[in-house]
Amino acid sequence: MKLKLAFGMAALAAAFVMAMPAARADALSDIKAAGKIRVATAMGVPLFAYVDAQLQPAGSDVETAKMIADSLGVKLELVQITNAARVPTIQAHKADILVANLAITPERKKAVDFTIPYATLDIIVAGPKDVAIKDYKDLTGKRIGVTRATVNDMMVSENAKDAEIVRFEDDATLITAVASGQVDLVSTQTAVLAAMNEKKGGDPLDVKFVQKSLDLGIALPQNEPKLKEWLNNWITEKFKSGELPAMFKKFHKRDLPADLLSRKD
Structure with a gap:
């Protein structure tokens, strides 16, 4: 009876272990084991990611992704997405990291989690030269285009x-x-x-005011400290x-801020 009970308990234990999902390594180890890194980037953004x-x-984001893959010694799988899909792509683990302005x-x-800043950009309101706009209040009643799910969208909606x-x-x-x-x-x-302005031709749109200077971070899933480090x-x-900085300047014709590394994430 005792022998049968012991065998029965052992069988139950073995069945429990088999039913448990395999232990998952951290994201950095998974990337190295797979021999590739999936990097999401928002295509169609001039200078950052384009065809x-x-x-x-x-573009600078595409080149950044290539540099990261080279440093890791793995292949690059570029996951091309829209601006609106940037955060959801990382939340759903459809990419390992996101380099997408x-x-x-x-x-x-x-x-999502962020690294320290790797680049910067200025967001602005622009319009025809003869339209007087100095601040958000001057946009009352006017029709303004934005890219969905961007800081631009949020700031115009709020202000x-x-x-x-x-x-x-x-x-x-x-x-x-x-x-x-x-x-x-x-x-x-x-x-x-x-x-x-290049595609439009004719009279160019002028910068009316700068909304904000933004620090850009590489996004990654939360709770991945080794990958973030x-x-x-x-x-x-x-x-x-x-x-x-040299790679960024090649595409953007401007320097990254000298204090970029000292900025908080």
Whole structure:
């Protein structure tokens, strides 16, 4: 009887162990074991991520993703998404990290984790030269285009409640809307404005006012301290070596702030 009981308990224990899911390693170990890193980036953003003349992904965010994969010694799998899908993609673990001109904000930090800043951008309101706009209050009753789920969208929604806000799914669609005359006023970033004016032709849109200067972080799932530490160390190393600033300047024709590493995440 005792022998049968012992065998029965052993069988139950074995069945319990088999039913348990396999223990998951941390994200950094998983990436190294898989031999590849899935990096999400928002395509259609001038200078940051776009399709070049050879129909290949290019831009500072794409190059940053390549540099990270090279430093890890793994292959790069580029996950191309829209601006609106940036945070959800990381929350759903559809990518290991996100390098997609995503500004570090308190609201986003509730959903995903961020590294120290790796780049910056200025968001602005722009419009025709003869339209007098100096602040949000001047947007009352006016039609302004924004890219959905961006800081631009949030700031215009909060500060210009009486404006007619037209939301587009990505920067490429917003650029087309300006070029085709669907909107005259936009809240965007300086790199996108340059692309708008190039495609629009004729009288260019002017910067009316700067809404905010933003620090951009690499986003990753929460509770992945080893991956975050590796990325923070990578940014610090590549910034101090000059590789990251040189690459950024190649695309944006401007320098990264000298105090970038001292800014809080």
